[in-house]
Amino acid sequence: MAEKKIKQIAIYGKGGIGKSTTTSNLSAALSDMGYKVMQFGCDPKADSTNTLRDGSYIPTVLELLRDKGKVDAHEAIFEGYNGIYCVEAGGPAPGVGCAGRGIITAVQLLKQQKVFEELDLDYVIYDVLGDVVCGGFAVPIREGIAQHVFTVSSSDFMAIYAANNLFKGIQKYSNSGGALLGGVIANSVSLDSGYQRSIIDDFVERTKTQVVQYVPRSITVTQSELSGKTTIEAAPDSKQAGVYRELAQRVDEHTESKTPNPLTPQELREWAAKWSDQILAAESGEVRQPAESI
Amino acid sequence: MAICGNPIERPRFSCMLGGVLATISALPKTIPIIHGAQGCGGSLSQGLMLGGAFGTGYAGNSAIPSTNITESDVIFGGEDRLREEIQGVFEVMKGDLFVVTTACMTDIIGDDAKAVVDSLTPLPKPVVFLETGGFKGNSYYGYGRLIEELFLQYIPKAEKKDPKAVNIFGLVPGYDPFFRGDLDELKRLLNALGLTVNTFITNDQTQENLLRAGEASLNIMLSRVYGVDAAKTIKESHGIDYFVTDIPIGAAATEVFIRDVAAKLGVAQQQTDDLLKAEIRNYYMYIDRVTDIIADTDFQNYVVVVANATQALPYTKYLDNEIGWLPAYVFITDGLDEDQQALLRAAFDEIAFETKPELVFETDTFKIQQYIEQKNPQFLADEYYPTISPAFVLGSTIERRLAEVLNGVFLSVSYPIINRVVISKGYAGFRGGLNLFEDLIGALLAGR
Known part of the structure; x- marks a missing residue:
């Protein structure tokens, strides 16, 4: 019998952009589709999997390592919604130690103990702090860990800046068997207002990637999170749950990721300035098209 | 076996921490406390053996206290471990001065070792703190930083100076x-x-x-x-x-x-004149007796000097100005920045050479040899070119091979020296000048 190929996905994005919300809903939706899923939080805050476990925190891999010196990976795995395996890497207190090394250690610990194979997983989804500030946060995209990377971004310039930085990381490791880019999950994008969507569309075109799903801002998500649940669990019939299920469907069907084409700092500045001018013009009612086009 | 183009180079110095540990090992009853992984202290102390078998010292090598941090300390920060180590050191080590040093890892993760030392103050003995992540510079740089911090943190200021x-x-x-x-x-x-x-x-x-x-x-x-x-x-x-x-x-x-x-x-x-008169007389009385054998020896040599920024010029100057040899090349082997190179080049240009050698800044042993081979016609086919012969190489033990290539004689004077021990011998001053003369002639005669 051929060995089952576990699909390993890393989800990056600027802090506070909605990574964990998106990831948890993606995990929940994939689980509902019948897959065995593990969600692996790679953020020292260790709150990635909260909404899969009724808002509760779980002991992290690094806490166990600190307290016991040696960790049996099973002690760090907790079941959440619909049997999803939840793991948090954890990390040091803010301002001390090396969080990046913590991520490397936690990821390698699970990999070495071959728990993914043992649990017969279909999906491992890494939820990673997205600024890729050092090598540790790049470990899921290095050779042998994740195969596909998705980045969560809004149309805010700083979120796009973080996404562009991530693309640089992916490009760097692309020649040595690292993960490639599946696309952008456009989060908090108003589908009514034209320019938010246009900014992201323009960015993915410039960087030679794609938008996998547009996720609108929704009060349903906030309500679900406040009750410690994903939208999939708390409001399965809502429109927003449908958006996440569609995202899961597309991720499941996704097979071929690519090397992105990140913008240089100069290109990014010029690109942002161009959009800034356009938005300002639109809001002040300035007409920019040639007269004959009106 | 052919030498490949980019062989792994042999070190001519170690890191900042290496220089600091070496210096501490020679300071009176001074004990280092390393905040780093277990390899740092041991390996760097072994490196001292390459300085003419300059051994352990009062609290060196495996006796150096070290936090020996582990992966957990790297992830969560090693400040608690350092605090514990400093307290432990004062229970078991007898010293008059302690120096807390850091290493690459603890500096990278940003452990605030100074805050740990401050939090333990007052301690039973003076403690100096110095950030010594190896990546900050080489051993010579570390030496300079330690001297600076000893003055800033430990050595009292004196209003009244002793004029002598x-x-x-x-x-x-x-x-x-x-x-x-x-x-x-x-x-x-x-x-x-x-x-x-x-x-x-x-x-x-x-x-x-x-x-x-x-x-x-x-x-x-x-x-x-x-x-x-x-x-x-x-x-x-x-x-x-x-x-x-x-x-x-x-x-x-x-x-x-x-x-x-x-x-x-x-x-x-008058005091200066009297001293110099006596010293110079003594010096040349020794030289006088050895001139008989010099007259009998193929004495004057072309020389290649390979040494650090401190030693290279003084050795070269001695060889030319003092004993009339012919320095052909001077290689300064430290990784120096442009300003430091310019400074040394200016000092070099001030030396009144009979025949001015070529000054080159190069660390790589293979490239030093290659440089001479490519620049010097004796390695080309035409046998009527002048040659660097007879040749003499003053360098580290690594330069033995260069001496063989030049068919010359070799004396190790610069780090690393592993082919002889260095105890009380020096080459500075009048006695040192005689020592060097003795060793140079001795090397020429060693094959007899």
């Missing part, structure tokens, strides 16, 4: 393999001028020398690059003037050195 007291800096224990003999000789000469001399790192020194260093009127810097920044800081903090010079080797250079220092300290002219 001097400190000598610039030689790094182990990495300048003859530092003890060199300093002993210079101290002997300066004592004879009526001066009080602090060397800090020779056998006769105690903590008293460190504690009274602030009373000195002059810091004599025997390196044009290493420790000079510290001298500038000390001038501001302790009001001690400094004098940058080279290690004087042989009668001519030492006479100039003595006269320079005497003038700066206001030593009576």
